[in-house]
Amino acid sequence: MRHGRAVLWALLLAAAGTLYACSQAMVESPPSPEASAPPPMWVVKEKHDLTLPELKSAELWIIEDYACRSETYDEDFEKSKGDSLDSVSDKPFKGLETHETIGKGSRRYNQEELMLTHTGIQVDPTSPPPISDLPRGGELRARQGEKTVPLPLKHTDVRARIAVNLASVTVVQQYHNPYDGKIEAVYVFPLPEDAAIRDFVMTIGDRHIRGIIREREEARRIYNEARRQGYVASLLTQERPNIFTQSVANIEPGKQIDVQITYFHSVRPADGDYEFVFPMVVGPRFNPPGMAAGVGAVPAGETGTSGQKTEVSYLRPEEISSHDISLEVDLDAGMKIENLSSPSHVITVERPDPTRAKIALSPNDRIPNKDFVLRYKLAGKAIKTAVATWRDESGGYFLLLLEPPEQLSDIPASPREMIFVMDCSGSMQGAPLDAAKRALERCLRRLGPNDTFQVIRFSDNASAMGAAPVAATPENVRAGLRYAAGLQSEGGTMMIEGIKAALDAPAAPGRFRIVSFMTDGYIGNDTEILGEVRKRIGTARIFSFGVGTSVNRYLLEGMARLGRGVAAFVNLDESSDRAVDGLYQRIEHPALTDIAVRWDGANAADIFPNPVPDVFVGRPLVLVGRVQGDGRAKVTITGRMAGAPYETSLDVDLGAAEERYAVLAPLWARAKIGQFDATEDEIRRLALQYGLLSSYTAFVAVDSLTRTEGEFGTTVPVPVPVPAGVKYETTVKEGANK
């Protein structure tokens, strides 16, 4: 058998390892409101006496709907009003990390649902803070009048296997028909923006039908015809690099159809940690006037009212989804794992040995309304410059991980002009804007005496703190802090206005301009915005913060790539200190620039990203490319560091490719497709050759043995909750069809 066929066997082995097991629907039914529930919006549900280290006789009150935070602290609890519980987890409250041990049974309580107070401090449960000031998690809510909405998407099961820094993820979406008539289910969902999606299987009962990759329009024609003739069929299309639509046709009442999607991507190291992210919900996008190719946000049941090509239906605040999610990660790091944690979810962890971990979502944290984030650190100097290679009949591939040179952190940087651009649109209202303000405040306090700075806000339009950047004197910083504190959010996300304001102003001579966007990225015109950034970037660098629980990472990462900088993400459940300090660690030292990779003993080409990004402190570089050769070779990486030449090299045995690196072929193709200058023909050709989903290709599967009676029935979009922390009222337009 030819060597190239090993790819197929490798895929078979990978699939065998990602066993799919049907999971039980784990979400608890919300408790019925008491018949005698009082008119106030919330009631105390449970009260627990706690004994925690250094904190005796504390009380934990579980509040229905949301929590009232303590406003009185003692000397051991020096935190401000509004701080989240996670941010004090290193304080005496560490015991609260495992919420299950506190609550009755195994329910998980969100931090918003916890109230902590010392004995003797009375909190009046009849005078809660205004609900509009609190983050909206949406989990386990049980308000009067709330109703569970039966949905065609019952459950999503996610299984990830991570070997060193390569992840293989299998997602199973379980569709069923809870209605009386035949339906077509349509679900718009997110996946990582760099995912190489290369396998698609539809399951009907015990039959598994693997989908076929086709040109997008051809796949749609096949699907539409099968749908029209009553055959069970499914279609997977890409709307954005991180937004996808799954359609399943002719689901009869009471029947279930599963769809399994498999993708690969590299797990990025950042600031000493590896971070694996699985997005769970598409945030509500704003589309500029006149746009029709965007991503519309409509209330459940009001499909077609946004006027956009792609639409996401959102549940109203009084509605909860019957859809839940389970997730497991099998991590084989190859070296000792340290500091395994999730800033987003409650997890359970098994450690079969020091180099491996099995992570799962807690059974009671399964509402798909925020990104799942898993961070892990490896023992010792774990991130080392290394090369992995693979070869099959289509040629040779490599992945290069370049560790930032240690010397970078020893060199001071030039004076900077810092431009902070705050997204003050409606989607940022409440917790996201509060988190962005905290990040901005920390950024301002960390400005150096030689820096200048400017703060720009944008929503429907843009305005700035002053006419021009000012020196970071204590007085100006105080003015900046006052300006930041007064920012309010409302209106649309005309990001182009923020970009113009930040990038069009003439750069100050002798200064290094750094632009830092603080945004959730909820826009439907991603391509236009990235095009504008490319056009206007000049010599500026973009180091942005994605703020929220379900950020548009495609936009933030894309802006960082075009701006030759780095994106960091601030979750609402954690402090922004880590992200801000990471930014300053990077910009306080020069980058390794003008990076080139030379192979001796082999020929390398098509290296991506192209151009090769700069390397910053704490941010290793990952490159993929093609390589021809089959013996020993030497890879030399050159660059410039504060004007001085830099060079490092390592030996590679191209004949020693390991089977686990078979994914390098699709990862390379995905990276090439993801280039901003990739042409339509190039994307189509590569996607078909490597079996990848793309803007111009789609997966289609038809079961020609299952033909249902009658018309194809009603199309039912799967409504989703707005992301945790995002307000429905300011992001989803009600009544457009009334």
Added chain:
Amino acid sequence: MRFALLPIFLLGLCASAQDEAQTRFTAYDVVVDAGAATLAAYQVEITAGPESKIVGVEGGEKPYADAPYYDPAALQGGRIILAAFTTEPGAPTGKVRVARVHFQETGTAKYTARVMAAAAAGGERIEAQVALVQTGGK
């Protein structure tokens, strides 16, 4: 006005019925005959004419019940290369339904199939034959 639209509506119905007559969905079982040898792995090429498009690949009987993988680079028009293997003890002998391929046909379709490679449990290459048997949409 309503009556004026009636001919257009009827024309639409006729066109729809015509489309259905011209476009149909069908499936063929892929049966590999390994004779007396055990069939632990196979690789089969199926080729269809331009009037046929592959729209799904399904598994066969145990131990080949999982949908086989195909080589996307070889997937052009109506051509596909399927491959699967089993490590379970007691690999089957004789005629084994290893897969089912679903097609969309728009005319009189013709299919050919050949075994590119087949192997027994020990990994040794074996001689095998393949046949396509229509199973749906007749």
